[in-house]
Each structure stands twice: as C-alpha cells, then as structure tokens.
Amino acid sequence: MRVLSVLLFGIMTVTVNAQPDARAIMEKVDEQQRLVAHQTLTRSRLSSCNFARQQTGIVCTEEPRVKVLESYSRQRGEQLKDSQSISIVLEPANERGIGMLTYSYDEAEKDTESWLYLSALGKVKRMAAGSGDDQEPVSFFGSEFTTEDMENGKTDEYSYQVLQSGPFKDRNVWVIEAKPLPVRIPKTRYSKLLLWIDQERLLPLRMQAYDRRGNLYKRMQFDRIEQHNKLWLARQVSLFNMQNQRLSTLHTDNIVQGVPVSSEFLTQRTLIDFAFRESVLAELRPHFE
Amino acid sequence: MSNSAVLQAYLLRVCFLLGLCFLPPVLAEDWLSSDEEFSFSPPLSAPARAPRASRTRFSQFATQGDGLQRWRSELSFEFERALKLGHYIRLDMKSRRFHASDELAEAAGGAYHENEVEELWWQWSGDSCFAKVGRQGVYWGAVDNSFALDQLTPFDYTEALLTSFTALRAGQDAINLRCYQNSWQVEVFVNPRPDLSTITHQSGEDWEALEDSLHEEWAVRLQWAEAGRDIALIWARVEDNLPTPVFNAQTTDFDLAVARYDLLGLSLVQAIERLLVQVDVAWHSDQLQAYTSQTQHEWQVALGLEYTTSGNHRFNAGVWHYIAPPLNPGDNGEPTALWSFSWGKGYFNDELDLSILGQWGGDPRQGMMTGLADYVWTQHWSTRLALSYSNADETAGGLVNSIKREWSLSTELEWVY
Numbered sequence: 001m002r003v004l005s006v007l008l009f010g011i012m013t014v015t016v017n018a019q020p021d022a023r024a025i026m027e028k029v030d031e032q033q034r035l036v037a038h039q040t041l042t043r044s045r046l047s048s049c050n051f052a053r054q055q056t057g058i059v060c061t062e063e064p065r066v067k068v069l070e071s072y073s074r075q076r077g078e079q080l081k082d083s084q085s086i087s088i089v090l091e092p093a094n095e096r097g098i099g100m101l102t103y104s105y106d107e108a109e110k111d112t113e114s115w116l117y118l119s120a121l122g123k124v125k126r127m128a129a130g131s132g133d134d135q136e137p138v139s140f141f142g143s144e145f146t147t148e149d150m151e152n153g154k155t156d157e158y159s160y161q162v163l164q165s166g167p168f169k170d171r172n173v174w175v176i177e178a179k180p181l182p183v184r185i186p187k188t189r190y191s192k193l194l195l196w197i198d199q200e201r202l203l204p205l206r207m208q209a210y211d212r213r214g215n216l217y218k219r220m221q222f223d224r225i226e227q228h229n230k231l232w233l234a235r236q237v238s239l240f241n242m243q244n245q246r247l248s249t250l251h252t253d254n255i256v257q258g259v260p261v262s263s264e265f266l267t268q269r270t271l272i273d274f275a276f277r278e279s280v281l282a283e284l285r286p287h288f289e
Numbered sequence: 290m291s292n293s294a295v296l297q298a299y300l301l302r303v304c305f306l307l308g309l310c311f312l313p314p315v316l317a318e319d320w321l322s323s324d325e326e327f328s329f330s331p332p333l334s335a336p337a338r339a340p341r342a343s344r345t346r347f348s349q350f351a352t353q354g355d356g357l358q359r360w361r362s363e364l365s366f367e368f369e370r371a372l373k374l375g376h377y378i379r380l381d382m383k384s385r386r387f388h389a390s391d392e393l394a395e396a397a398g399g400a401y402h403e404n405e406v407e408e409l410w411w412q413w414s415g416d417s418c419f420a421k422v423g424r425q426g427v428y429w430g431a432v433d434n435s436f437a438l439d440q441l442t443p444f445d446y447t448e449a450l451l452t453s454f455t456a457l458r459a460g461q462d463a464i465n466l467r468c469y470q471n472s473w474q475v476e477v478f479v480n481p482r483p484d485l486s487t488i489t490h491q492s493g494e495d496w497e498a499l500e501d502s503l504h505e506e507w508a509v510r511l512q513w514a515e516a517g518r519d520i521a522l523i524w525a526r527v528e529d530n531l532p533t534p535v536f537n538a539q540t541t542d543f544d545l546a547v548a549r550y551d552l553l554g555l556s557l558v559q560a561i562e563r564l565l566v567q568v569d570v571a572w573h574s575d576q577l578q579a580y581t582s583q584t585q586h587e588w589q590v591a592l593g594l595e596y597t598t599s600g601n602h603r604f605n606a607g608v609w610h611y612i613a614p615p616l617n618p619g620d621n622g623e624p625t626a627l628w629s630f631s632w633g634k635g636y637f638n639d640e641l642d643l644s645i646l647g648q649w650g651g652d653p654r655q656g657m658m659t660g661l662a663d664y665v666w667t668q669h670w671s672t673r674l675a676l677s678y679s680n681a682d683e684t685a686g687g688l689v690n691s692i693k694r695e696w697s698l699s700t701e702l703e704w705v706y
Contacts, residue, residue, distance in 0.1 A: 048638050092668045092669075094671065113560070121455050122425070126565065127597070128560055128564060139601070139638070144638070163320060164320045196320070264469065268514070269474075274369070275371065275375050275414035276414040278371035278374075
C-alpha cells in the first residue's frame, strides 16, 4: 500500500505542477503580508522556552521568558517593499524603555539603517546594520526568530515549486518549496523552505526551514488566523528550533491596521521625545482590536 | 507471494511503463499527512498589558581585591508616565547603603547611606519641539569610552566601573530644548547651577564652596542625519567637571580652581556596512594649567571604530588624544593618548551577556581591563560577575579609587520588578 500511496501522490503532484504558478502564489502571499505590516500598530508578547515532545504534544520544560513589545510599522516605495518600523520594549522590567528604529530597503545596495535608544544613558545611538548584500540574519529581540524570519518583499530572491496540493488541517493548501537564488545565499542560513499555503486565504499555515546541510532546522506554526481589514493574518506564530530544542511564540495581543501617522513619528525623535510618542500612541491605542 | 506483494510488483511495472518512476525523490514524502505528535498549544499567559509605569530594583554588590573592598546595597525606584497629551514625567531615585567594610565607609568612619535623585524631569512636546526641565543627563559625542565632547554631565566616581561608563554618570538640574525639522535637529542646553563630579560623599566645605561658585553652563548643538551618516556641531560655555590645583600668590599655597571655557566641537558617525566610524573633534579654550594658574587652549580628538559581526559580536576600539595635566609644578602638560577596547555579545537568547572593557595609555600610564558575565536567571533575578585587572603608575588615577589596584573580583545580585 505504501508504494500505491507514493504512486498516487506522484500522479497528483504531476497534475498539480501543471496548474498553479508557485511564484505568482508567493507574490500574492508576500503582498498580503506587506499590507498587514503597512500602517500597523501592534502590542505583542514574545515568549521563549526550551521544549520537549511528550505524548500530549510539545510542552515548555521551563517557565517561558516573556518580552512585551509595542511596534508601529509602515511600508514605503512604489510597491511598498521598503519598510520603516519602531519598536519599544515594555517588559521585562530590566529592558523596559529600550527602543529601536529601523529603515530597511528592497534595493540590495542600500544599507539598512537603525538607531537604538539606550534607556540607561538617555541617548540615541546609530547602529551598524550592514547592507542587503552582507546582511546575515540576527536574532529578533533575543528569540528564536531572526530578522530573516520576519522580513518580506524578497520573493524575487527565491525559486519556487509547488510540491503538492490538497487538504491539510481542514484547509486546502499548496505545499511550496522555496530555494534561495545565488543573490540570496549569502544572506540566509536556510538551504530551502517548505511552506504550506492556505489556498483561499493566501497565508502560510506552516513553514519548515532546512539548514545548509539539508537538515530540518526550524519549523513555524501559524495559529489564531483572523481577518482584519479584509487581510488575513496569524495572531500567534510559534517557531520550533529543532536543533537547539527551543521555541519562541509571537502572540499579537492587540492590533490596529491602516492607521497613518505623521512621517515624523518614524524618526529619531520618537525614540527620545516620550511626550510626543505617547501623544501619537494615545490616539491609536483606543482602536486596538 | 502475498496479495500485497503481487500488487506492489504490478504497480511498479505500471510505474515504469508510464515513466513516473523518474519523478523527483521528493514524491516519497507526503507533505499533507497529519502531524499530530507535533501539536502545540502555547502556554496561556496574561495578554500584554499597558506599559507599567514603575520599576523597582534591589541589588547587593561586593568587590574584593588587593586592598580594595566594596560592600553595598542599593534600592532604586523609577516612575514614568504621560500626564496628559504632550506631557511626560520621569523620576529615577536611589538609596545606597555603604556597609562598614566598604572602603568608602571606612574612609567616612563607619557605615552610611546616601540618597540620590538621578532623574526628575518633566517633558513637554509641541509641534516640532520638546522641552525637558529638571534633573537629567545630557550625553554628547559619538566615540564610546572617550570624553572629548561629552563634557556636560559630571561623573560619580563612587560607583564601580565595570564594562560601561554609564553607571558613573550623574544627572544635574537643567533645561533641554530640542527641535526637529526633516533630518535636522537643534538642541539647546542650559544649566543654571552645574555640579562637580563626585569623588567622595565626604567632600568637605571647601569642595561645596567651590561647587557653589560655579557659573551657569549653556550649549547649542546642531545635528543632521543623512543616509548612513550623522553629523553634529557643538558650541558650549561650560565649567570643568573636576577642579585643578593652582598656585595662589597671596597664600603661596595651592588652591583648587575650576576652568570655565568655551567648547567648539564636531561629531561624525559614518556607517560603512557593518562598520561604524566615529570621530569627535573638540577645541577647549582657557584650560587651567595645573600649579601655574595660567590658561591655554587645547585640541582633543577621539576616533572610534565599532564593528558588529554577522554572529552579533560587538567590537569597539578607540583612541582619545588630549593634553595630560603636568604632574609637578614647573612641568608642562604633555600630549597623551588613551586607548580603549570593548567587546560584547549575548548568548542563550540574551540570557547571558558577556562583555569586556579595556583602557590603557595616558601619561601617567594607566591601564585596566574588566571582563563581565551578566546572567538573567528569571524575569526578575539576575547576577553579575566581573574580574578586573588594573595597573597604573603611582601618580595616576588618584581620583578614581579602583585605578591603582590590581586584581579584583566583583559580584552583584539584582532583583527587578
């Protein structure tokens, strides 16, 4: 029966390969993710812990470390592929007040720019971020997520192939393989990605990333999928690092989308002018969903 | 042969006939199969709250070294919140207990405690400007671990220097006004009553009288940011943070005096991919010459390089060039260079932070190196362990307690909520 199932799935895959254009699918997925990040304020919990597999499933083997962040982001440029964002740490207490402003650009030659507000010194400091060409991913606020896991707008740096199509957890999905093109290879720690894309909602339900030796490295699970402003988003994303047995979960507790603010909000001023920052945020927070 | 074996042989034959056996090996995987053993429900925890307005810390700090002993407790409280639209306040105060075996307590004749307000300010924000009034620190200059331009905020040398000078800075009462226009910033700073750096809590009446005699300080800073570059120009009228011994012809003895001088400065930060190049150039007028009471103008230059590797190692190296005060009456100040190096990196999802700070050079020679391990055990508890080595000429660092020592080990236990 095993051979039969392999054969049947093989036939199915051949059929599917002839149907959808994997790149077109991923561009739609990416476009939705960019729109979700455009003019959006979120308050999120980022929790990390060691995990183990038990009969009931995956469990944290220690008390998770929790960070609470408030972030505003917007996309820029003709195709909204450049991004500007500001994030402030609200918890834990010993990191409270640290803020980071980041400008990143789709253009590979243009350096990412970032400034850090050091609350202990009350000073804004420019950070060395590197250009798109040499930018290896770094940890996102000390979690298992890296900057690579959080970015979008890079669909032209991968080749895509639909591996399979069919029902997965009560949803019809495409299973798409993404392999980095030569332009991407220096910037990634992954040799390939597998994405389970919801055919109707055009967002991933699961993602697996493989290291440069082809071993399973990370696995992401997307839950609490909701629609806001006609856009689908996952309000809970869990990332399992299969190599160090740690997991991080990003819970988006509060979100408000499509709220423009003055361009001055995404400047160094917001990092140090608390009265200004709180005035702007006070107008947005009542709209939290 | 069983039925299933017959079926498999038949299907394989069909497979070869159809040419389907040349499908990619990935077909061996069924990516749609259920994966229940990997089910995960994140642990329920309280949703993110509104920002907490206060923070309380308690720490116990100890240092043991060659002739150096510190044994201190510290309780600090911070409170900040927006009062109403456009208004914000912040308070940061601490109470330190110097136990009987602490070297400062021994010098003072017994255990004592000291209450200090580090910050107490109110901020008002308008269209494109904000004003900040009250006790605060102002830190200018781009090169870490050097102070060619960072002259406005005094130091508190009763704090222990580990791998960051941040802990040594002390706020003072001032008005700070800053306006933004596109990529330009203009900042004005006025301090009607400057403070001297703190060397000991028993400074005496002469020191206090000297501090009372200081005049107001003011400064203007113009900064603009371009892609990959920040440039700032500074003009200030300031009082020195430490007094200088000068000859008093009337008493034929040496008195302490504080230089009041103009400061002109240029600060530049240039990002070149992962490298940050930092330059501070400062011109100080009317620098008091130790012992002679004459004044002369002085150039100071600091150059720093900061590099962050793809593995997030943070390296920083710099040199600060200035005129060292003469050691003996009749000598002239000599140009000298103070080199610094620092490194830092977070490990285990930032639970462990390792850092190193080294400084050496100068005339008289001074050198120190400290390695620090900072481990966060829980959301509220953390510990620090630091090993320091310092080596300096006898004449160096008389104002900084730790600088003449050799090996020392410091530990700190901190609770924060």
